[in-house]
Amino acid sequence: MIQRYLLLLFILFLIPEINAQEPRPSVRTSKQRTASKQVSTFTIEAPQLQSTKKIWVYLPQNYATSKRKLSVIYMHDAQNLFDATTSYSGEWNIDEKLDSLKAPVIVIGVEHGNEKRIDELTPFKNEKYEGGKADRYLEFIVKTLKPHIDKTFRTKTDKKNTIIMGSSLGGLTSYYAVLKYPEIFGKAGVFSPSFWFTKDIYDLTEKSKKIKSKIYFLCGDNESEDIVTDLNKMEYLLNSNRCSCLNLNEKKIVKGGQHNEKLWRDGFVKAVLWLGY
Numbered sequence: 001m002i003q004r005y006l007l008l009l010f011i012l013f014l015i016p017e018i019n020a021q022e023p024r025p026s027v028r029t030s031k032q033r034t035a036s037k038q039v040s041t042f043t044i045e046a047p048q049l050q051s052t053k054k055i056w057v058y059l060p061q062n063y064a065t066s067k068r069k070l071s072v073i074y075m076h077d078a079q080n081l082f083d084a085t086t087s088y089s090g091e092w093n094i095d096e097k098l099d100s101l102k103a104p105v106i107v108i109g110v111e112h113g114n115e116k117r118i119d120e121l122t123p124f125k126n127e128k129y130e131g132g133k134a135d136r137y138l139e140f141i142v143k144t145l146k147p148h149i150d151k152t153f154r155t156k157t158d159k160k161n162t163i164i165m166g167s168s169l170g171g172l173t174s175y176y177a178v179l180k181y182p183e184i185f186g187k188a189g190v191f192s193p194s195f196w197f198t199k200d201i202y203d204l205t206e207k208s209k210k211i212k213s214k215i216y217f218l219c220g221d222n223e224s225e226d227i228v229t230d231l232n233k234m235e236y237l238l239n240s241n242r243c244s245c246l247n248l249n250e251k252k253i254v255k256g257g258q259h260n261e262k263l264w265r266d267g268f269v270k271a272v273l274w275l276g277y
Contacts, residue, residue, distance in 0.1 A: 035083040036095040038063075044148060048140040049113070049120070055145065056082055056109035058095050059153070060102070069154045071105045071161035071277040074141060074185075076121060076170035078109025080261055090261040097269050105277040108149055110141065112170075121169035123176040124198040131197070134173045135180070142184055158186070159213075163275055165189030167264045172197060175234075178213035179204055187214045187275045191264045192223055195230040205237045212242070215249045216271045218264070220257020228253055250274050 038059050046053045056078040060070070079086040081094045094107055113120050122131030141164075150157050164185045166174045171193030178188045195201055205211075217235065219227050231251065238249050252270065257263045 033083055033085050034091065034093075036099065038099070039082045039095050044145060046140045046144060048136045048144065049116075051113065051116075053113075053140070053145075054078070054111040056107075056111070057153075058082065058098065058107035058109075060104055060106070061099060063106075063154075067154070068104060069156045071163065072146075072149060072153075072155050073105060073107045073163040073165055073189075073272070073277070074146075075107060075109045075164075076112060076166035076173065077117075078111045081107070081109045087261065090265070092261060092265045092268055094268065097265075098272075101269065101272075103272065103277060105272075106149075106153055106155060108145070110145070118169065121166075121173045122194075122197055123173060123180075124200040126197050129197070134176060137173070138177055138180060141177075142181055146184070159184055160186045161277070163187040163189065163277070165191070165271070167191035168259065169194050169197070172201065175215065176201060176204075178215065179208050179211065182211070182213060185213060187216075189216050189218070189268075189271045189275060191218045191267065191271075192220070192227065192259055193217070193231070193234075195234060196224075196226070202233065202237060205234065205241065208241060210242055211238065212248070214275055216274050217249065217251040218254070218267045218271060219252075220254045220259065220263050222256050223259040223263075227259075 038061060040057050041054055042057070043052050043054050075081055080088070081092045084091050098105065098107065118129060118131040119133040120137040121134060123134040125132035149155060162185055164174045164177045165188065171190045172195060174188045175190045175193055178185045217231055219231050221228055235249065235251055242248060252267060254263060254267065
């Protein structure tokens with residue numbers, strides 16, 4: 001229980017974007033912008049959330065000189081994906097990693113809502129921490145953001161080429177997304193998912209029709225005392241829902257891995273390669 005308590009402290013307090021507190025100026029000013037020239041941003045109205053969302057876009061290096069349509073990865077917590085100046089405990093280096101792969105894929109990062117992050121990235125309420133408004137957040141992605149992206153960029157719009165990915169609460173919501181919108185998201189990267197937040201996610205898995213999406217699970221064995229147990233439980237339910245012989249889910253448990261950007265950054269490439277694009 002001590003490890004779970006420490007993990008909760010990380011989620012609620014150590015990431016300033018979650019509780020809307022600015023980090024100390026010395027932390028911010030010591031960082032230099034690291035996002036590549038392939039990364040841009042724009043804002044879009046999110047009527048489902050009654051707010052405006054800042055969106056980060058990664059385009060591959062040859063996007064401007066190609067006519068090829070590309071797969072799209074939708075990712076949460078965009079502040080931590082591309083740029084050291086907006087991340088708190090290190091970025092994922094998504095742009096550099098995809099550049100090194102020469103991957104023909106677009107990444108759309110959705111910034112979290114600071115103090116509203118727990119609401120946006122949890123599909124069910126927690127008795128103590130509340131939340132439970134991920135339906136609105138996902139509706140924004142599916143009905144507002146994705147149509148805009150598909151209209152603006154050269155995208156493959158089918159579910160086989162639409163991936164959703166995130167960590168912690170973002171991992172929980174990415175998993176939930178393939179259950180709620182199987183016709184939209186055909187693949188998910190589920191890193192260090194906060195399945196502890198609600199048992200309803202297990203109940204939903206048990207009640208779901210055949211789950212056909214590809215899912216890549218990642219966690220470290222030093223995150224909390226029962227994150228591996230939680231992940232194994234979900235894997236068992238998935239394998240009960242569909243035959244494990246289909247090889248539609250992959251699980252990676254990193255020895256010594258902790259609940260931080262380093263774990264997720266180091267695991268990103270293998271996840272993307274396994275999921276395919």
